[in-house]
Amino acid sequence: MSSNAKWVVALKAEAKPIIKALGLNRIDKNVVFPVYKDKNARNWLVISGVGQKNVVAAVKYISEFSDSKGCSVWINIGIAGSSSDRYGELFLIDKITRASSDECFYPGSILKSNLQKSELLTVDEPLLDYSKVDLVDMEAADFVRVTSKISGRDLVLVMKIVSDGPNNSVNDLTATRVSHLILQNINLVIDHVNKLISLASLEEERFExxxxxxxxxxxxxxxxxxxxxxxxxxxxxxxxxxxxxxxxxxxxxxxxxxxxxxxxxxxxxxxxxxx
Amino acid sequence: MVDTIYCEESVTDHPRTREIFSRFKSARKISVPRYGAIFNKRDQNFKLQKRNPALILARKYNGFVLPVPDGFGLSDHNNFYFSHMYNCIYDCRYCFLQGLYSSANYVLFVNYEDFSTQIEATIAAHKGKNVAFFSGYDCDSLALENITNFTSFILPLFKKNPTALLELRTKSIQLKPMIISDVLKNCVIAYSLIPDAISKHLDIKTPSIDRRIHAMKKLAAKGWKLGLRFDPLIHGEDWRNLYKGLIDRIFSEIPADSIHSISFGALRFPKAMFKKIHSMYPKELLFSGPLLSTGGLVSYKSDIENEMISFCRHVINETIAQPIIFNCSFDPSTKKEIIP
Incomplete structure (x- = not known):
């Protein structure tokens, strides 16, 4: 069994550049959680919709659909709001706080990386004033919680790209802009994921x-x-x-x-x- | 070396934390409520974390000094151990830590003063009796000294209390604390040793046996007392010649009167721990050896263990004239004495 990557993204606009870059094809007719994969089944992608409940259900769905084993890398990538003016910048997330419970989650730190790192606040409802947080999203906390149980937190990646902030209103976001933000960073993201897949492959012998x-x-x-x-x-x-x-x-x-x-x-x- | 440091909120402003932060300016610092939030949780991968371990700075609240398990230590002493750190920078394939912890991150307890208070209290409570303290069971005593400075901190306490014995167990060639300190007759630097040919396979990321012997030679020249810890004894083709070669090599370089004590430890794992480690490293040759699973333990057959110990004792007795203290050894994972 080969190591693989399971991409979980909230929006179709976020998924589009990834689907194109990785050459993924739609493989099912599920209207709730569309699933894509490449011909080698190395990369799988599911579009979860917005929010933690959706992300949990989507992870469960793709996990069963793709027969996930312990050496899958799980990636949640998407846009995030930021209190600072960092529009378009990519961050690797190493601490996530769930706003509703103050519970914290820590994706792994085994990958040596030059990417900027940040904490993230996951909220249940869109936050109108996020001046006091580094980054804010609506999925990552539960994503890390559930995927850590499948692959262990060391194989879980959360990456966020700043889409709105003090000088970029959330109201100006369009699907095209969201796709463009992902596309701008896609090479860095894929490079990072590939490095983690290589590490995950060290675990393959465990299952052979x-x-x-x-x-x-x-x-x-x-x-x-x-x-x-x-x-x-x-x-x-x-x-x-x-x-x-x-x-x-x-x-x-x-x-x-x-x-x-x-x-x-x-x-x-x-x-x-x-x- | 360390690119991520998790720090318990309670020690964020501790001077030792600040000092470590200042030495790792570019490391990412992440605040955690308690180290248990990220250390040794089940959803972690020891083997993958070994590729790039993070440092966790924490406060220890209790259990600073603990009695050693029955049968371990010096027979005429009251024996205790302490752990200022969990985990090790080395990656020895036989190490029980890889089965004990789910996390390979290093936990460093920065409240050293609480260790020294408890050590002194223990010494005071055993006034007039021999008391020994062992360091290096949950970590290597010296390997991360350049970051922790723990040995440099603790040696003066034993200088002040010359009746208390301290054993530092190590594979490190980090000598600075002993070089800058006066020699303490009540401190033993105990080196874990296996034959070079075996060490090359199993002692991953450690200084070579040659470098360890070189370090021992330097310490002996300064007057420090050394411990030789043939622990674990590893079986294989030609093991007699390999161990004889190692023992001859050591005593050709190290004066026998520098040796405080010698001990032997058997290769033993609780069954569940062996299963976990073997599952992590299924292609490791060590685990294809003549291991037997009995009574919840995986080990060599007792005749192999006994033959190896007898042989090594014999070679040592043949090599050096003076009497040597042979300590018994214990298995930290089972807290049981190995050699009755």
């Missing part, structure tokens, strides 16, 4: 079956408990004997118990050559 495992369980009958034991033993065995064909070694075994005994015996007598 040991080489030859499927062939072994097809050849002999293993109970569920034995399958678990077999997997653990084979993981160790294939590391000890990387150039040996396990099927050839096991072919004279009569049943699953003999297979397990053979593997245990081999490992019990294995002396690691550290030189």
């Amino acid at each position: 079956n040991p080489k030859g495992y499927t062939a072994v369980i097809e050849r002999w009958h293993f109970t569920v408990s034995q399958q678990h034991e077999l997997k653990q033993l084979m993981k160790r065995w294939v590391v000890a004997y990387p150039f040996t064909n396990i099927i050839k070694k096991l072919k004279i075994m009569k049943n699953s118990r003999e297979v397990l005994t053979f593997l245990k015996h081999d490992l019990d007598n294995y002396k690691i050559d550290w030189k």
Whole structure:
């Protein structure tokens, strides 16, 4: 299984430049949460709509739809209001406060990054006066809460682009302007996501079956408990004997118990050559 | 080195926090209510965080000085340990910390004065008795000294209390606190050592065995007492020659009279911890060795453990004339003595 990215964006206008840049195609007819993906299933995107409830539902939907495993990177990107005049600037978010509860969420910080970093306030209703906050949005808090449970917070990214502030009224925002803001930063965003996907790929081995495992369980009958034991033993065995064909070694075994005994015996007598 | 520092609100204005902030001017500083909000929560990935650990500055409120588990320490002493830090800059594949914590971020408790108060209170409470303090079980005692200055802070306390013994456990070659301090006869710098060929595979991001021996030599020349900690003992092809080579090498460089004590530790993991670590590093050769799961522990068979300890003791006794204190060792994850 390969690492992949799950993009969750609130607005179609935010999604458009990402869909184009990544070559994504619509893959379902769901009118509530449209889902897109590329041909290699490396990038998935869902349009959630505005607000935390929508984002939670969209994450759940795409998670089930795409059979998310632990090494998916989750990205929430979108526009945000700012008290300072930083129109068009991209920020990597490292602390999110949910306005309604003061609860804080912390996306991971494993990626070395030169991007500007900021805290973010997530509100339930559009904030008219945000002069006292760095950045404000309507999705990120619950996005981090739910995606951290799926992939762990280290693989969760929140990126925001300032769309409105003291000199740029929210009333002047149009779909075209929103798309343009995303497009202006798309290369930086994709570069960042790709770096995190590379890190996530370090986790792939955790989910891989040991080489030859499927062939072994097809050849002999293993109970569920034995399958678990077999997997653990084979993981160790294939590391000890990387150039040996396990099927050839096991072919004279009569049943699953003999297979397990053979593997245990081999490992019990294995002396690691550290030189 | 550190590009993100999380800081508990309660220590934001602590002088030590300010000093660390001033040394990491470009690091991103993020305020947190309590370090538990970001350390060791379940939704974290130790292995990925090891790629770029953050520093967490926090205040410790209790548990500054704790009694060591039964069977550990010096037999004629009252033994205690303390941890001013959780986690380590090194990434040793056998380390129990990678199974103990979900987070690889470093937690530094900046209220050192509370540690010293409790250490002094413990010494006072054991007046007239031998008392020993061990540092370096939840972290390496010296590896982050250039940031923490904890050893430099704590050594004067032991200078003032010469009847209390301090052991600093390390793989670091950071010698500054001992170079600038007078030699304390009641302080042991204990080095964790495994044969070089094995260290190259398993001691990730650590100074090489050569550099550790070089550091030990410098300390010995200044008069510091050293501990040798063959912990854990790692089995493999030709292990006798590897350990004999290591022991010969050490005693060819380090005068035997600099050695305070020697101990051996077995490779042991609680079953759940082994499962977690093996799952993180399924391709690690160490875990393909002759490990046995019995009684909730994963370890080498006892005949392997005993043979390795006997062999190493024998080589040491053959190598040096004078008697050496052999400490027992314990498994910090299970709090159980390893060698009965």
